[in-house]
Amino acid sequence: MSAAFETRSETLPLTSMGEARDFFALLKPRVMFLVVVTALGGMATAPGAVHPVIGLAALIAIAVGAGASGCLNMWYDADIDALMARTAKRPIPSGRIQPSEALAFGLTLSIGSVIVLGLVANLLAAAMLAFTIFFYAVVYSMWLKRWTPQNIVIGGAAGAFPPMIGEAVVTGDFGIRSLVLFAIIFLWTPPHFWALALVKAGDYARAGIPMLPNVAGPAATRRQILAYSLVMAPVAVLPALMGFGGLAYLVVSVVTGLAMIGLAVRVLRTTEGDAAYKAAYALFGFSILYLFLLFAVLLAENSLGLMWALPKVLG
Structure with a gap:
Protein backbone atom coordinates (compact mmCIF):
# COMPACT_ATOMS: atom_id res chain seq x y z
CA MET A 1 0.00 0.00 0.00
CA SER A 2 1.07 3.57 -0.51
CA ALA A 3 2.96 5.46 2.18
CA ALA A 4 0.07 7.90 2.49
CA PHE A 5 -2.38 5.15 3.29
CA GLU A 6 0.06 3.39 5.64
CA THR A 7 0.57 6.63 7.56
CA ARG A 8 -3.16 7.20 7.75
CA SER A 9 -3.88 3.63 8.80
CA GLU A 10 -1.49 3.96 11.77
CA THR A 11 -3.80 6.57 13.28
CA LEU A 12 -6.98 4.52 12.84
CA PRO A 13 -8.64 3.03 15.92
CA LEU A 14 -8.05 -0.65 16.63
CA THR A 15 -11.77 -1.39 16.84
CA SER A 16 -14.34 -0.90 14.14
CA MET A 17 -16.24 2.36 13.88
CA GLY A 18 -18.32 0.95 11.06
CA GLU A 19 -22.08 0.74 11.08
CA ALA A 20 -24.22 -1.77 9.21
CA ARG A 21 -24.48 0.60 6.26
CA ASP A 22 -20.68 0.75 6.02
CA PHE A 23 -20.42 -3.02 5.75
CA PHE A 24 -23.21 -2.97 3.19
CA ALA A 25 -21.29 -0.33 1.20
CA LEU A 26 -18.35 -2.74 1.03
CA LEU A 27 -20.55 -5.02 -1.07
CA LYS A 28 -20.88 -2.43 -3.87
CA PRO A 29 -24.71 -2.59 -3.86
CA ARG A 30 -25.14 -0.96 -7.29
CA VAL A 31 -22.93 -3.64 -8.83
CA MET A 32 -24.84 -6.28 -6.86
CA PHE A 33 -28.10 -5.00 -8.33
CA LEU A 34 -26.82 -5.38 -11.90
CA VAL A 35 -25.51 -8.85 -11.06
CA VAL A 36 -28.96 -9.84 -9.77
CA VAL A 37 -30.64 -8.52 -12.93
CA THR A 38 -28.20 -10.25 -15.30
CA ALA A 39 -28.26 -13.53 -13.33
CA LEU A 40 -32.06 -13.41 -13.43
CA GLY A 41 -31.82 -12.93 -17.18
CA GLY A 42 -29.76 -16.10 -17.44
CA MET A 43 -32.23 -18.02 -15.30
CA ALA A 44 -35.29 -16.72 -17.17
CA THR A 45 -33.95 -17.50 -20.64
CA ALA A 46 -32.59 -20.93 -19.70
CA PRO A 47 -34.45 -23.92 -21.14
CA GLY A 48 -36.42 -25.55 -18.36
CA ALA A 49 -37.54 -24.26 -14.99
CA VAL A 50 -36.44 -24.18 -11.37
CA HIS A 51 -38.53 -24.22 -8.19
CA PRO A 52 -39.15 -20.62 -7.06
CA VAL A 53 -37.70 -21.23 -3.58
CA ILE A 54 -34.53 -22.76 -5.03
CA GLY A 55 -34.30 -19.96 -7.58
CA LEU A 56 -34.64 -17.28 -4.90
CA ALA A 57 -32.07 -18.93 -2.64
CA ALA A 58 -29.67 -19.31 -5.56
CA LEU A 59 -30.17 -15.69 -6.57
CA ILE A 60 -29.41 -14.51 -3.03
CA ALA A 61 -26.25 -16.62 -3.01
CA ILE A 62 -25.13 -15.14 -6.34
CA ALA A 63 -25.80 -11.62 -5.06
CA VAL A 64 -23.86 -12.26 -1.85
CA GLY A 65 -21.00 -13.76 -3.85
CA ALA A 66 -20.90 -10.65 -6.04
CA GLY A 67 -20.89 -8.49 -2.92
CA ALA A 68 -18.11 -10.56 -1.41
CA SER A 69 -15.90 -10.03 -4.45
CA GLY A 70 -16.61 -6.29 -4.25
CA CYS A 71 -15.64 -6.33 -0.58
CA LEU A 72 -12.35 -8.10 -1.31
CA ASN A 73 -11.72 -5.60 -4.12
CA MET A 74 -12.20 -2.70 -1.68
CA TRP A 75 -9.92 -4.39 0.86
CA TYR A 76 -7.09 -4.77 -1.64
CA ASP A 77 -7.61 -1.36 -3.28
CA ALA A 78 -7.83 0.63 -0.03
CA ASP A 79 -4.45 2.25 -0.68
CA ILE A 80 -5.34 3.60 -4.11
CA ASP A 81 -8.92 4.37 -3.06
CA ALA A 82 -7.47 6.79 -0.48
CA LEU A 83 -5.77 8.73 -3.30
CA MET A 84 -8.84 9.22 -5.50
CA ALA A 85 -11.59 11.74 -4.80
CA ARG A 86 -14.22 9.34 -6.15
CA THR A 87 -13.34 6.60 -3.65
CA ALA A 88 -11.65 8.34 -0.70
CA LYS A 89 -14.85 8.25 1.37
CA ARG A 90 -15.29 4.50 1.07
CA PRO A 91 -15.44 2.67 4.44
CA ILE A 92 -11.82 1.49 4.57
CA PRO A 93 -9.83 4.56 3.40
CA SER A 94 -12.08 6.81 5.49
CA GLY A 95 -11.22 4.74 8.57
CA ARG A 96 -14.71 3.52 9.44
CA ILE A 97 -13.81 -0.13 8.84
CA GLN A 98 -10.45 -1.78 9.44
CA PRO A 99 -8.84 -3.64 6.49
CA SER A 100 -8.67 -6.86 8.52
CA GLU A 101 -12.40 -6.65 9.19
CA ALA A 102 -13.16 -6.14 5.50
CA LEU A 103 -10.95 -9.09 4.57
CA ALA A 104 -12.65 -11.38 7.09
CA PHE A 105 -16.08 -10.16 5.99
CA GLY A 106 -15.31 -10.72 2.31
CA LEU A 107 -13.81 -14.17 2.79
CA THR A 108 -16.70 -15.31 5.01
CA LEU A 109 -19.30 -14.18 2.48
CA SER A 110 -17.32 -15.71 -0.39
CA ILE A 111 -17.11 -19.14 1.20
CA GLY A 112 -20.67 -19.01 2.50
CA SER A 113 -22.21 -17.98 -0.82
CA VAL A 114 -20.42 -20.72 -2.74
CA ILE A 115 -21.43 -23.39 -0.21
CA VAL A 116 -25.06 -22.26 -0.20
CA LEU A 117 -25.26 -22.19 -3.99
CA GLY A 118 -23.78 -25.68 -4.17
CA LEU A 119 -26.34 -26.96 -1.66
CA VAL A 120 -29.45 -25.32 -3.14
CA ALA A 121 -28.55 -25.60 -6.82
CA ASN A 122 -25.63 -27.69 -8.10
CA LEU A 123 -21.87 -27.99 -8.04
CA LEU A 124 -21.34 -26.41 -11.47
CA ALA A 125 -23.15 -23.22 -10.48
CA ALA A 126 -21.19 -23.10 -7.22
CA ALA A 127 -17.88 -23.67 -9.01
CA MET A 128 -18.66 -20.90 -11.50
CA LEU A 129 -19.51 -18.51 -8.67
CA ALA A 130 -16.26 -19.41 -6.91
CA PHE A 131 -14.31 -18.80 -10.12
CA THR A 132 -16.08 -15.46 -10.64
CA ILE A 133 -15.13 -14.29 -7.14
CA PHE A 134 -11.54 -15.44 -7.67
CA PHE A 135 -11.32 -13.79 -11.07
CA TYR A 136 -12.56 -10.41 -9.81
CA ALA A 137 -10.76 -10.37 -6.47
CA VAL A 138 -7.45 -11.88 -7.55
CA VAL A 139 -6.99 -11.82 -11.33
CA TYR A 140 -8.54 -8.38 -11.87
CA SER A 141 -8.00 -6.54 -8.57
CA MET A 142 -4.55 -7.87 -7.64
CA TRP A 143 -3.04 -8.25 -11.10
CA LEU A 144 -4.74 -6.73 -14.13
CA LYS A 145 -5.96 -3.44 -12.62
CA ARG A 146 -2.47 -2.17 -11.74
CA TRP A 147 -0.59 -3.81 -14.60
CA THR A 148 -2.27 -3.26 -17.97
CA PRO A 149 -4.51 -0.68 -19.65
CA GLN A 150 -6.53 -3.66 -20.88
CA ASN A 151 -7.55 -4.33 -17.27
CA ILE A 152 -11.19 -3.54 -17.97
CA VAL A 153 -11.31 -5.62 -21.16
CA ILE A 154 -9.97 -8.81 -19.61
CA GLY A 155 -11.37 -8.17 -16.15
CA GLY A 156 -14.79 -7.53 -17.64
CA ALA A 157 -15.26 -11.29 -17.88
CA ALA A 158 -15.93 -11.36 -14.13
CA GLY A 159 -18.98 -9.15 -14.52
CA ALA A 160 -20.19 -11.14 -17.51
CA PHE A 161 -20.44 -14.54 -15.78
CA PRO A 162 -23.75 -14.08 -13.84
CA PRO A 163 -26.04 -15.08 -16.77
CA MET A 164 -24.03 -18.29 -17.18
CA ILE A 165 -24.31 -18.99 -13.46
CA GLY A 166 -28.04 -18.31 -13.69
CA GLU A 167 -28.48 -20.82 -16.52
CA ALA A 168 -26.39 -23.37 -14.63
CA VAL A 169 -28.72 -23.01 -11.64
CA VAL A 170 -31.68 -24.01 -13.82
CA THR A 171 -30.14 -26.65 -16.08
CA GLY A 172 -26.94 -27.79 -14.37
CA ASP A 173 -25.11 -26.65 -17.50
CA PHE A 174 -24.76 -23.60 -19.72
Whole structure:
Protein backbone atom coordinates (compact mmCIF):
# COMPACT_ATOMS: atom_id res chain seq x y z
CA MET A 1 0.00 0.00 0.00
CA SER A 2 1.07 3.57 -0.51
CA ALA A 3 2.96 5.46 2.18
CA ALA A 4 0.07 7.90 2.49
CA PHE A 5 -2.38 5.15 3.29
CA GLU A 6 0.06 3.39 5.64
CA THR A 7 0.57 6.63 7.56
CA ARG A 8 -3.16 7.20 7.75
CA SER A 9 -3.88 3.63 8.80
CA GLU A 10 -1.49 3.96 11.77
CA THR A 11 -3.80 6.57 13.28
CA LEU A 12 -6.98 4.52 12.84
CA PRO A 13 -8.64 3.03 15.92
CA LEU A 14 -8.05 -0.65 16.63
CA THR A 15 -11.77 -1.39 16.84
CA SER A 16 -14.34 -0.90 14.14
CA MET A 17 -16.24 2.36 13.88
CA GLY A 18 -18.32 0.95 11.06
CA GLU A 19 -22.08 0.74 11.08
CA ALA A 20 -24.22 -1.77 9.21
CA ARG A 21 -24.48 0.60 6.26
CA ASP A 22 -20.68 0.75 6.02
CA PHE A 23 -20.42 -3.02 5.75
CA PHE A 24 -23.21 -2.97 3.19
CA ALA A 25 -21.29 -0.33 1.20
CA LEU A 26 -18.35 -2.74 1.03
CA LEU A 27 -20.55 -5.02 -1.07
CA LYS A 28 -20.88 -2.43 -3.87
CA PRO A 29 -24.71 -2.59 -3.86
CA ARG A 30 -25.14 -0.96 -7.29
CA VAL A 31 -22.93 -3.64 -8.83
CA MET A 32 -24.84 -6.28 -6.86
CA PHE A 33 -28.10 -5.00 -8.33
CA LEU A 34 -26.82 -5.38 -11.90
CA VAL A 35 -25.51 -8.85 -11.06
CA VAL A 36 -28.96 -9.84 -9.77
CA VAL A 37 -30.64 -8.52 -12.93
CA THR A 38 -28.20 -10.25 -15.30
CA ALA A 39 -28.26 -13.53 -13.33
CA LEU A 40 -32.06 -13.41 -13.43
CA GLY A 41 -31.82 -12.93 -17.18
CA GLY A 42 -29.76 -16.10 -17.44
CA MET A 43 -32.23 -18.02 -15.30
CA ALA A 44 -35.29 -16.72 -17.17
CA THR A 45 -33.95 -17.50 -20.64
CA ALA A 46 -32.59 -20.93 -19.70
CA PRO A 47 -34.45 -23.92 -21.14
CA GLY A 48 -36.42 -25.55 -18.36
CA ALA A 49 -37.54 -24.26 -14.99
CA VAL A 50 -36.44 -24.18 -11.37
CA HIS A 51 -38.53 -24.22 -8.19
CA PRO A 52 -39.15 -20.62 -7.06
CA VAL A 53 -37.70 -21.23 -3.58
CA ILE A 54 -34.53 -22.76 -5.03
CA GLY A 55 -34.30 -19.96 -7.58
CA LEU A 56 -34.64 -17.28 -4.90
CA ALA A 57 -32.07 -18.93 -2.64
CA ALA A 58 -29.67 -19.31 -5.56
CA LEU A 59 -30.17 -15.69 -6.57
CA ILE A 60 -29.41 -14.51 -3.03
CA ALA A 61 -26.25 -16.62 -3.01
CA ILE A 62 -25.13 -15.14 -6.34
CA ALA A 63 -25.80 -11.62 -5.06
CA VAL A 64 -23.86 -12.26 -1.85
CA GLY A 65 -21.00 -13.76 -3.85
CA ALA A 66 -20.90 -10.65 -6.04
CA GLY A 67 -20.89 -8.49 -2.92
CA ALA A 68 -18.11 -10.56 -1.41
CA SER A 69 -15.90 -10.03 -4.45
CA GLY A 70 -16.61 -6.29 -4.25
CA CYS A 71 -15.64 -6.33 -0.58
CA LEU A 72 -12.35 -8.10 -1.31
CA ASN A 73 -11.72 -5.60 -4.12
CA MET A 74 -12.20 -2.70 -1.68
CA TRP A 75 -9.92 -4.39 0.86
CA TYR A 76 -7.09 -4.77 -1.64
CA ASP A 77 -7.61 -1.36 -3.28
CA ALA A 78 -7.83 0.63 -0.03
CA ASP A 79 -4.45 2.25 -0.68
CA ILE A 80 -5.34 3.60 -4.11
CA ASP A 81 -8.92 4.37 -3.06
CA ALA A 82 -7.47 6.79 -0.48
CA LEU A 83 -5.77 8.73 -3.30
CA MET A 84 -8.84 9.22 -5.50
CA ALA A 85 -11.59 11.74 -4.80
CA ARG A 86 -14.22 9.34 -6.15
CA THR A 87 -13.34 6.60 -3.65
CA ALA A 88 -11.65 8.34 -0.70
CA LYS A 89 -14.85 8.25 1.37
CA ARG A 90 -15.29 4.50 1.07
CA PRO A 91 -15.44 2.67 4.44
CA ILE A 92 -11.82 1.49 4.57
CA PRO A 93 -9.83 4.56 3.40
CA SER A 94 -12.08 6.81 5.49
CA GLY A 95 -11.22 4.74 8.57
CA ARG A 96 -14.71 3.52 9.44
CA ILE A 97 -13.81 -0.13 8.84
CA GLN A 98 -10.45 -1.78 9.44
CA PRO A 99 -8.84 -3.64 6.49
CA SER A 100 -8.67 -6.86 8.52
CA GLU A 101 -12.40 -6.65 9.19
CA ALA A 102 -13.16 -6.14 5.50
CA LEU A 103 -10.95 -9.09 4.57
CA ALA A 104 -12.65 -11.38 7.09
CA PHE A 105 -16.08 -10.16 5.99
CA GLY A 106 -15.31 -10.72 2.31
CA LEU A 107 -13.81 -14.17 2.79
CA THR A 108 -16.70 -15.31 5.01
CA LEU A 109 -19.30 -14.18 2.48
CA SER A 110 -17.32 -15.71 -0.39
CA ILE A 111 -17.11 -19.14 1.20
CA GLY A 112 -20.67 -19.01 2.50
CA SER A 113 -22.21 -17.98 -0.82
CA VAL A 114 -20.42 -20.72 -2.74
CA ILE A 115 -21.43 -23.39 -0.21
CA VAL A 116 -25.06 -22.26 -0.20
CA LEU A 117 -25.26 -22.19 -3.99
CA GLY A 118 -23.78 -25.68 -4.17
CA LEU A 119 -26.34 -26.96 -1.66
CA VAL A 120 -29.45 -25.32 -3.14
CA ALA A 121 -28.55 -25.60 -6.82
CA ASN A 122 -25.63 -27.69 -8.10
CA LEU A 123 -21.87 -27.99 -8.04
CA LEU A 124 -21.34 -26.41 -11.47
CA ALA A 125 -23.15 -23.22 -10.48
CA ALA A 126 -21.19 -23.10 -7.22
CA ALA A 127 -17.88 -23.67 -9.01
CA MET A 128 -18.66 -20.90 -11.50
CA LEU A 129 -19.51 -18.51 -8.67
CA ALA A 130 -16.26 -19.41 -6.91
CA PHE A 131 -14.31 -18.80 -10.12
CA THR A 132 -16.08 -15.46 -10.64
CA ILE A 133 -15.13 -14.29 -7.14
CA PHE A 134 -11.54 -15.44 -7.67
CA PHE A 135 -11.32 -13.79 -11.07
CA TYR A 136 -12.56 -10.41 -9.81
CA ALA A 137 -10.76 -10.37 -6.47
CA VAL A 138 -7.45 -11.88 -7.55
CA VAL A 139 -6.99 -11.82 -11.33
CA TYR A 140 -8.54 -8.38 -11.87
CA SER A 141 -8.00 -6.54 -8.57
CA MET A 142 -4.55 -7.87 -7.64
CA TRP A 143 -3.04 -8.25 -11.10
CA LEU A 144 -4.74 -6.73 -14.13
CA LYS A 145 -5.96 -3.44 -12.62
CA ARG A 146 -2.47 -2.17 -11.74
CA TRP A 147 -0.59 -3.81 -14.60
CA THR A 148 -2.27 -3.26 -17.97
CA PRO A 149 -4.51 -0.68 -19.65
CA GLN A 150 -6.53 -3.66 -20.88
CA ASN A 151 -7.55 -4.33 -17.27
CA ILE A 152 -11.19 -3.54 -17.97
CA VAL A 153 -11.31 -5.62 -21.16
CA ILE A 154 -9.97 -8.81 -19.61
CA GLY A 155 -11.37 -8.17 -16.15
CA GLY A 156 -14.79 -7.53 -17.64
CA ALA A 157 -15.26 -11.29 -17.88
CA ALA A 158 -15.93 -11.36 -14.13
CA GLY A 159 -18.98 -9.15 -14.52
CA ALA A 160 -20.19 -11.14 -17.51
CA PHE A 161 -20.44 -14.54 -15.78
CA PRO A 162 -23.75 -14.08 -13.84
CA PRO A 163 -26.04 -15.08 -16.77
CA MET A 164 -24.03 -18.29 -17.18
CA ILE A 165 -24.31 -18.99 -13.46
CA GLY A 166 -28.04 -18.31 -13.69
CA GLU A 167 -28.48 -20.82 -16.52
CA ALA A 168 -26.39 -23.37 -14.63
CA VAL A 169 -28.72 -23.01 -11.64
CA VAL A 170 -31.68 -24.01 -13.82
CA THR A 171 -30.14 -26.65 -16.08
CA GLY A 172 -26.94 -27.79 -14.37
CA ASP A 173 -25.11 -26.65 -17.50
CA PHE A 174 -24.76 -23.60 -19.72
CA GLY A 175 -25.22 -23.13 -23.44
CA ILE A 176 -25.42 -20.68 -26.31
CA ARG A 177 -28.08 -18.48 -24.70
CA SER A 178 -26.07 -17.54 -21.65
CA LEU A 179 -22.91 -17.30 -23.77
CA VAL A 180 -24.63 -14.64 -25.88
CA LEU A 181 -25.62 -12.77 -22.72
CA PHE A 182 -22.02 -13.12 -21.51
CA ALA A 183 -20.81 -11.57 -24.79
CA ILE A 184 -23.19 -8.61 -24.46
CA ILE A 185 -21.91 -7.74 -20.97
CA PHE A 186 -18.29 -8.39 -21.95
CA LEU A 187 -18.51 -5.99 -24.91
CA TRP A 188 -20.48 -3.45 -22.85
CA THR A 189 -17.85 -3.20 -20.10
CA PRO A 190 -15.08 -1.28 -21.95
CA PRO A 191 -17.22 1.61 -23.28
CA HIS A 192 -18.96 1.83 -19.91
CA PHE A 193 -15.79 2.08 -17.81
CA TRP A 194 -13.63 3.95 -20.31
CA ALA A 195 -16.28 6.68 -20.48
CA LEU A 196 -15.87 7.10 -16.71
CA ALA A 197 -12.08 6.89 -17.06
CA LEU A 198 -12.14 9.87 -19.44
CA VAL A 199 -13.87 11.90 -16.73
CA LYS A 200 -11.73 10.58 -13.85
CA ALA A 201 -8.37 10.39 -15.63
CA GLY A 202 -6.76 12.65 -13.01
CA ASP A 203 -7.88 10.37 -10.19
CA TYR A 204 -6.48 7.29 -11.90
CA ALA A 205 -3.20 9.10 -12.65
CA ARG A 206 -2.75 10.02 -8.97
CA ALA A 207 -3.37 6.42 -7.97
CA GLY A 208 -1.00 5.07 -10.64
CA ILE A 209 -3.65 2.93 -12.31
CA PRO A 210 -2.86 2.39 -16.02
CA MET A 211 -6.32 3.16 -17.38
CA LEU A 212 -6.46 3.55 -21.14
CA PRO A 213 -6.83 7.38 -21.22
CA ASN A 214 -3.67 7.74 -19.12
CA VAL A 215 -1.65 5.27 -21.19
CA ALA A 216 -2.89 5.56 -24.78
CA GLY A 217 -4.43 9.01 -24.48
CA PRO A 218 -8.01 10.35 -24.64
CA ALA A 219 -8.20 10.22 -28.45
CA ALA A 220 -7.35 6.52 -28.62
CA THR A 221 -9.78 5.83 -25.78
CA ARG A 222 -12.60 7.59 -27.64
CA ARG A 223 -11.92 5.50 -30.74
CA GLN A 224 -11.94 2.30 -28.68
CA ILE A 225 -15.23 3.29 -27.04
CA LEU A 226 -16.85 3.71 -30.44
CA ALA A 227 -15.34 0.48 -31.78
CA TYR A 228 -16.67 -1.60 -28.89
CA SER A 229 -20.07 0.11 -29.12
CA LEU A 230 -20.30 -0.71 -32.83
CA VAL A 231 -19.63 -4.39 -32.11
CA MET A 232 -21.78 -4.55 -28.97
CA ALA A 233 -24.97 -3.10 -30.46
CA PRO A 234 -25.57 -5.83 -33.10
CA VAL A 235 -24.52 -8.58 -30.68
CA ALA A 236 -27.17 -7.29 -28.27
CA VAL A 237 -29.84 -7.96 -30.92
CA LEU A 238 -28.95 -11.68 -31.12
CA PRO A 239 -31.37 -12.86 -28.41
CA ALA A 240 -34.28 -11.70 -30.57
CA LEU A 241 -32.83 -13.26 -33.71
CA MET A 242 -32.14 -16.53 -31.87
CA GLY A 243 -35.66 -16.79 -30.46
CA PHE A 244 -35.16 -16.21 -26.74
CA GLY A 245 -35.91 -12.51 -26.98
CA GLY A 246 -39.23 -11.25 -28.32
CA LEU A 247 -40.54 -8.25 -30.21
CA ALA A 248 -40.21 -5.91 -27.23
CA TYR A 249 -36.60 -6.97 -26.79
CA LEU A 250 -35.91 -6.48 -30.50
CA VAL A 251 -37.24 -2.91 -30.40
CA VAL A 252 -35.46 -2.00 -27.16
CA SER A 253 -32.12 -3.52 -28.20
CA VAL A 254 -32.13 -1.76 -31.57
CA VAL A 255 -33.22 1.65 -30.25
CA THR A 256 -30.93 1.69 -27.23
CA GLY A 257 -28.04 0.23 -29.25
CA LEU A 258 -28.33 3.08 -31.74
CA ALA A 259 -28.43 5.50 -28.80
CA MET A 260 -25.23 3.99 -27.40
CA ILE A 261 -23.53 4.37 -30.77
CA GLY A 262 -24.79 7.95 -31.07
CA LEU A 263 -23.41 8.83 -27.64
CA ALA A 264 -20.10 7.15 -28.50
CA VAL A 265 -19.89 9.24 -31.69
CA ARG A 266 -20.56 12.34 -29.61
CA VAL A 267 -17.73 11.36 -27.24
CA LEU A 268 -15.42 10.87 -30.22
CA ARG A 269 -16.22 14.28 -31.69
CA THR A 270 -16.36 16.28 -28.45
CA THR A 271 -12.79 16.64 -27.25
CA GLU A 272 -12.46 20.01 -25.53
CA GLY A 273 -13.45 21.48 -22.17
CA ASP A 274 -16.50 20.74 -20.08
CA ALA A 275 -18.42 19.53 -23.12
CA ALA A 276 -16.05 16.58 -23.45
CA TYR A 277 -16.57 15.60 -19.82
CA LYS A 278 -20.34 15.95 -20.15
CA ALA A 279 -20.37 13.79 -23.28
CA ALA A 280 -18.34 11.05 -21.60
CA TYR A 281 -20.41 11.14 -18.44
CA ALA A 282 -23.63 11.02 -20.44
CA LEU A 283 -22.42 7.84 -22.14
CA PHE A 284 -21.38 6.35 -18.79
CA GLY A 285 -24.79 7.07 -17.27
CA PHE A 286 -26.78 5.83 -20.24
CA SER A 287 -24.73 2.64 -20.49
CA ILE A 288 -26.04 1.57 -17.06
CA LEU A 289 -29.62 2.14 -18.19
CA TYR A 290 -28.87 0.34 -21.47
CA LEU A 291 -27.75 -2.88 -19.81
CA PHE A 292 -30.57 -2.78 -17.28
CA LEU A 293 -33.22 -2.32 -19.99
CA LEU A 294 -31.91 -5.20 -22.10
CA PHE A 295 -32.07 -7.67 -19.24
CA ALA A 296 -35.27 -6.27 -17.73
CA VAL A 297 -37.11 -6.76 -21.03
CA LEU A 298 -35.67 -10.27 -21.46
CA LEU A 299 -36.78 -11.09 -17.94
CA ALA A 300 -40.28 -9.70 -18.49
CA GLU A 301 -40.78 -11.50 -21.78
CA ASN A 302 -39.56 -14.86 -20.55
CA SER A 303 -41.15 -14.72 -17.10
CA LEU A 304 -44.52 -13.18 -17.90
CA GLY A 305 -45.32 -15.07 -21.09
CA LEU A 306 -44.87 -12.05 -23.33
CA MET A 307 -42.71 -13.78 -25.92
CA TRP A 308 -43.50 -13.18 -29.59
CA ALA A 309 -41.60 -15.40 -31.98
CA LEU A 310 -39.70 -13.25 -34.45
CA PRO A 311 -40.60 -15.41 -37.48
CA LYS A 312 -44.32 -14.79 -36.78
CA VAL A 313 -43.70 -11.06 -36.47
CA LEU A 314 -41.90 -10.98 -39.79
CA GLY A 315 -44.21 -13.19 -41.47
